[in-house]
Amino acid sequence: MGEFVELEAQDGVRMPWNVLPGTKQESSNCVVPVSAIYTPIKPFPNMPVLPYSPLRCRNCRSVLNPFCTVDFSAKLWICPFCFQRNQFPPHYTAISDDNLPAELFSQYTTIEYEEPQMISSSSPSPMIFMFVLDTCMIEEEMAFLKSALSQAIELLPDNSLVGLITFGNLVHVHELGFGETPKTYVFKGSKDVSKDQLLEQMGFFLKTPKPPTSVIAGAKDGLSSDSISRFLLPASQCEFTLNSVLEELQKDPWPVPPHQRASRCTGTALSVAACLLGACVPGSGARIMAFIGGPSTEGLGSIVSKNFSEPIRSHKDIDKDSATHYHKAVKFYERLAKQLVHQGHVLNLFACALDQVGVAELKVAIERTGGLVVLAESFGHIVFKDSLRRVLQLGDYDLGLSSNGIFEVNCSKDIRVQGIIGPCASLEKKGPLCSDTVVGQGNTSAWKMCGLDKATTLCLIFEIAKKDSTDTTIQQPSSYQFYFQFLTYYQHSGGQMRLRVTTLSRRWVAGLGSAQDLIAGFDQEAAAVAMARLVSFKMENEKAEFDPIRWLDKALIHLCARFGDYQKDSPSSFSLSSRLSIFPQFMFHLRRSQFVQVFNNSPDETAYFRVTLNRENVANSVVMIQPSLISYSFHSGPEPALLDVAAIAADRILLLDSYFTVVIFHGATIAQWRKAGYHNQPEHQAFAQLLQAPRDDTDEIIKERFPVPRLVICDQHGSQARFLLAKLNPSASYNSDSPLPSGDVLFTDDVSFEVFLDHLQRLVVQ
Numbered sequence: 179m180g181e182f183v184e185l186e187a188q189d190g191v192r193m194p195w196n197v198l199p200g201t202k203q204e205s206s207n208c209v210v211p212v213s214a215i216y217t218p219i220k221p222f223p224n225m226p227v228l229p230y231s232p233l234r235c236r237n238c239r240s241v242l243n244p245f246c247t248v249d250f251s252a253k254l255w256i257c258p259f260c261f262q263r264n265q266f267p268p269h270y271t272a273i274s275d276d277n278l279p280a281e282l283f284s285q286y287t288t289i290e291y292e293e294p295q296m297i298s299s300s301s302p303s304p305m306i307f308m309f310v311l312d313t314c315m316i317e318e319e320m321a322f323l324k325s326a327l328s329q330a331i332e333l334l335p336d337n338s339l340v341g342l343i344t345f346g347n348l349v350h351v352h353e354l355g356f357g358e359t360p361k362t363y364v365f366k367g368s369k370d371v372s373k374d375q376l377l378e379q380m381g382f383f384l385k386t387p388k389p390p391t392s393v394i395a396g397a398k399d400g401l402s403s404d405s406i407s408r409f410l411l412p413a414s415q416c417e418f419t420l421n422s423v424l425e426e427l428q429k430d431p432w433p434v435p436p437h438q439r440a441s442r443c444t445g446t447a448l449s450v451a452a453c454l455l456g457a458c459v460p461g462s463g464a465r466i467m468a469f470i471g472g473p474s475t476e477g478l479g480s481i482v483s484k485n486f487s488e489p490i491r492s493h494k495d496i497d498k499d500s501a502t503h504y505h506k507a508v509k510f511y512e513r514l515a516k517q518l519v520h521q522g523h524v525l526n527l528f529a530c531a532l533d534q535v536g537v538a539e540l541k542v543a544i545e546r547t548g549g550l551v552v553l554a555e556s557f558g559h560i561v562f563k564d565s566l567r568r569v570l571q572l573g574d575y576d577l578g579l580s581s582n583g584i585f586e587v588n589c590s591k592d593i594r595v596q597g598i599i600g601p602c603a604s605l606e607k608k609g610p611l612c613s614d615t616v617v618g619q620g621n622t623s624a625w626k627m628c629g630l631d632k633a634t635t636l637c638l639i640f641e642i643a644k645k646d647s648t649d650t651t652i653q654q655p656s657s658y659q660f661y662f663q664f665l666t667y668y669q670h671s672g673g674q675m676r677l678r679v680t681t682l683s684r685r686w687v688a689g690l691g692s693a694q695d696l697i698a699g700f701d702q703e704a705a706a707v708a709m710a711r712l713v714s715f716k717m718e719n720e721k722a723e724f725d726p727i728r729w730l731d732k733a734l735i736h737l738c739a740r741f742g743d744y745q746k747d748s749p750s751s752f753s754l755s756s757r758l759s760i761f762p763q764f765m766f767h768l769r770r771s772q773f774v775q776v777f778n779n780s781p782d783e784t785a786y787f788r789v790t791l792n793r794e795n796v797a798n799s800v801v802m803i804q805p806s807l808i809s810y811s812f813h814s815g816p817e818p819a820l821l822d823v824a825a826i827a828a829d830r831i832l833l834l835d836s837y838f839t840v841v842i843f844h845g846a847t848i849a850q851w852r853k854a855g856y857h858n859q860p861e862h863q864a865f866a867q868l869l870q871a872p873r874d875d876t877d878e879i880i881k882e883r884f885p886v887p888r889l890v891i892c893d894q895h896g897s898q899a900r901f902l903l904a905k906l907n908p909s910a911s912y913n914s915d916s917p918l919p920s921g922d923v924l925f926t927d928d929v930s931f932e933v934f935l936d937h938l939q940r941l942v943v944q
Contacts, residue, residue: 182701189288189680190220191664192796194708197699198642198660200688205642208696209737210705211712212593212640217795218666219580219678221632226280227290232677233270233281237262240588240663243681244284250274258661258683259588281679288680292670303673305338305579306410306464308451313346313430314440315471315557319530322558323469324424326566331421333570336414339464341454342423345447346430346440347476351380351454352423354416355408360423365450367443367476373453381405382457406458438484442472444536445479445510448525448543452514456521463581463669465524465549465629467569470535471557479510481536490534493776493784497722507539515543519603522582524629525549528566529782530557537789538781545789546603546619548583548629552885553786564886575882582675583627583668585636587611590660592644596620599711600636601793602627613641618715630668633884635795637711646688659683697741700757706764707799709733714773714788726774734765738942749939766907766934767804767821787838790885798837798883805836805905810871812864822907822931826894833872834902840879841890842872843902849893907931 186192192215199205205212233242235257247256250273253266266273273279281289309327313320334340342352345367353361363380365371377383382405411419434440448468455464473490474480481503482490491501518525524547529535532555537544544551550569554562569577585602587595594613597604597620607624617639619625627634666678687695713726737758744752754762772779772787779787791799809819810831819825825832827845834841844852848868851857857866880886892898909930929937 179701179703182704186796188222188285189682190217190222191215191680191682192701192704192707193684194701194705195696195699196684196701197695198684198686199692199696200642200658200686201644201646202642204688204692207736207740209733209740211596211708212642213704213708214638214640214662214664214682215635215704215707215796216638216664216680217633217635218583218585218627218664219578219630219632219634219668219670220795221578222288225288225290226286227292227676228280229292231293232291232679233264233267235260235262235264238588241665241679241681242279242281243663243679244282244287245659245661245681245683246282248273248282258659259590259663287682288678291677291679292674293677303462303669304412305335306341306455306459306462307334307338308341308343308410308455308464308466310447310451310466310468311342311344311427312442312444312447312470312472313344313427314432314442315429317429319471319557320427320429322556323471323530324427326557326563327424327469328421330566330570331413331417333567333572334413335572336412338413339410339459340413340416340420341410341451342420343447343451343454344427345443347432347443349443349447349450351409351450353408354411354419354423360419360426365446367441367446370446370478371450371453373457376450376453377457380409380454409454410458437486439475439482439486440472441476441484442474443476443480444468444470444474445507445514446477449478449514452517452521452523455523456517461522461582463522463524463628465526465579466518467526467528469528469530469557471531472533472535474507474536479507479514479536479539481507481534481539491538491781493779493781496538496781504539507536508542511539511541511543515546515603518543518547519626519628522626522628523547524581526569526629527551528554528562529786530554530559530562532556534780534782536782538785541785541789545601545792546628548601548627548634548793550577550629550884551786551789553783561886561888564880565884568884568886576671577884578632578671580630580671581628581669583630583666584624585627586624586665586667587638588623588663588665589640590662592642593660593662594641594643595623596639596641597622598625598636598638599715599792601630601634601789602636613643615641617712627666627668633795633798634793637708637792639708639712644688658685658687660686693741697755697757700741702758702761702764703796703800705761706768706803707796709765710768710771710773710799710803711792713768714791717774717776718788727769730765730769730774734762734938735941738762738938742942744939744943747943749936749943752939752943762935762938763931764800764804766931770928771803773803790838801835802837805834808833808835808872808875810868812868816871816875820907821905822909823903824909825906828894831868831872832902833875834905835879835887836905837883837887838885839888839890839901840876841892841901842876843899844891844893846894849896 194210199208238260240259245258254263256263280286344350347367349365350362432441451466473482475484491504495501525543526549529537552565595611596613596615597618599618602625604619604622605624605626607622611623612621662682664680670676716724717726742754776784807819807821808816810816828847830845832843856862857869890898890901908928
């Protein structure tokens with residue numbers, strides 16, 4: 179898969195099919211959809227940033243690119259998407275074969291524009307953070323949260339604007355503009371607050387009269403900058419006030435009767451935060467940073483009643499439609515998502531509790547605004563503390579937070595866009611490019627990305643609209659190409675507005691003999707990730723009537739029947755090209771993954787896993803589907819091991835990376851020696867180095883990952899060994915005949931990969 183990784187290094191794109199099926203029928207026979215997994219603002223060290231405006235086609239608005247045909251004598255260029263002839267403007271008069279502008283260089287298929295007016299029109303807008311804190315927590319958790327926030331405030335850039343809202347049974351908006359006398363505005367948690375009511379109650383029109391027409395927002399609408407700066411202040415000016423407020427912050431004083439949950443109005447607090455930001459700084463890329471320590475029980479968006487006698491909804495309740503609060507809460511957060519997208523604001527969620535907090539309901543608002551989500555057991559947990567630091571810190575491993583993104587796609591006339599699965603919201607720009615079949619955020623060719631970072635990745639699903647391949651004898655070689663162009667207009671983390679343009683060309687094939695070409699261009703990893711996003715999307719939207727295992731199995735059987743070599747009714751004759759040989763293994767692990775098997779996970783955990791899958795690139799997503807396993811021993815250096823129970827040995831250390839959890843697993847003998855303290859003795863330096871090697875590799879993994887994974891260090895036969903065993907292929911389980919030398923067996927009814935493959939071969943050859 180080396181060449182596909184090289185393509186990604188050039189353009190940030192991976193496609194399951196790099197040679198495309200040329201007709202609608204051919205495409206449906208290929209099972210895995212024609213799709214592109216694209217990282218819009220992936221950093222490229224050698225990418226040129228041009229200091230002028232892009233040249234656009236006057237018909238389809240695509241940008242000049244290396245695939246355009248150029249007539250140097252007539253000073254014309256022909257658009258590869260709509261074949262429109264366009265005149266070059268006067269400042270391109272010197273263009274010639276030997277004097278090309280950067281956008282026509284064949285190696286610059288991805289390029290960025292930073293127009294002079296974009297730079298000089300205004301100074302870069304500051305980052306804006308609205309901290310929304312839950313106070314219905316035990317004292318210990320409150321102390322952890324306050325300590326983490328005090329450290330976080332020090333990491334904020336001095337010019338970034340900060341606001342603070344705390345909530346329990348009531349919502350408190352803190353006025354940071356008057357440090358000497360702390361002031362708060364209180365709103366009832368059980369009532370919805372509109373933007374007009376908020377402006378009225380918080381005294382925005384005390385000094386300036388209210389405009390006669392209805393107020394939209396911001397300084398342009400007559401809100402004085404003084405009233406805005408009461409609630410949003412530069413970090414350098416309000417650090418002392420903010421720390422004082424945090425220091426004095428107490429657990430919510432509202433009495434909680436025995437056998438009842440605390441009264442927590444999460445939905446109202448987030449709604450107040452959204453209205454306040456919408457009033458003060460619309461279109462600014464502000465971020466709501468919500469820190470929540472339990473389920474919402476009060477007001478809109480509540481997920482459970484206050485009585486402990488009512489359990490929090492499970493997957494079964496949602497499937498059976500017996501989760502009484504679920505649909506109402508989702509509807510509320512969909513409304514909130516719409517408001518935040520309209521304002522250009524982002525919702526980030528830090529949910530730290532042993533119970534569920536409502537991530538499943540909040541997911542829609544987080545995903546559509548491009549927000550981040552971190553799920554941990556406590557605000558004292560390293561997962562939370564390090565993840566929060568990663569969001570705010572600048573330096574080698576910063577996330578490169580950007581905002582105000584608009585993503586557009588243009589493609590050849592024989593291709594339609596079905597939609598995007600990923601962190602964005604439809605801008606409802608309908609046109610001939612839109613397919614009738616909608617997947618994810620569809621029915622549009624433009625999407626809003628309120629928040630995006632260096633790792634944000636979208637999965638675009640396409641449909642081939644070409645009915646037949648026509649007579650290929652009279653076609654020009656150039657007509658065997660499909661073209662795609664991705665345009666991302668965004669506010670760079672440095673504050674300037676930029677436009678990134680990626681233009682791709684892919685050859686299509688159809689008819690007899692096309693199978694070999696399609697196989698040659700098949701990217702197994704990208705295909706597994708596209709299928710994972712698709713199956714997660716279907717499970718959420720088609721609910722109980724959708725059987726994910728059956729759907730994945732049928733897809734795999736059809737794909738193997740289409741591209742495998744075999745004689746009918748002879749399973750032993752079945753073989754797959756090396757281009758496809760790992761795909762069944764990915765599907766086997768995907769069927770067992772947390773995205774499909776929801777039995778042992780809460781709806782919150784499942785939502786968290788899916789939000790993360792839907793925003794990560796191919797390499798990271800593959801680790802989520804099929805974890806990587808590295809073995810360390812005295813006999814050899816670190817080496818990849820099969821993800822199988824047979825990899826366990828008493829004299830080995832295993833390092834499992836399943837993205838959300840990193841496990842260091844010591845074999846029984848290694849664990850005994852470690853407990854005996856041999857690694858502390860000078861004559862056992864080699865053992866000390868062996869113990870240290872997986873720790874060093876783990877530090878490297880954790881350093882550049884977001885959310886920060888949970889680290890589990892365990893021993894063979896220990897209780898925490900389950901984190902490793904759950905991910906291994908059960909080639910030896912309690913009901914199999916062949917015991918392993920290590921003596922480890924898995925207590926599972928899951929079939930092993932060998933049995934799965936055997937069934938697959940028998941079904942394919944039929």
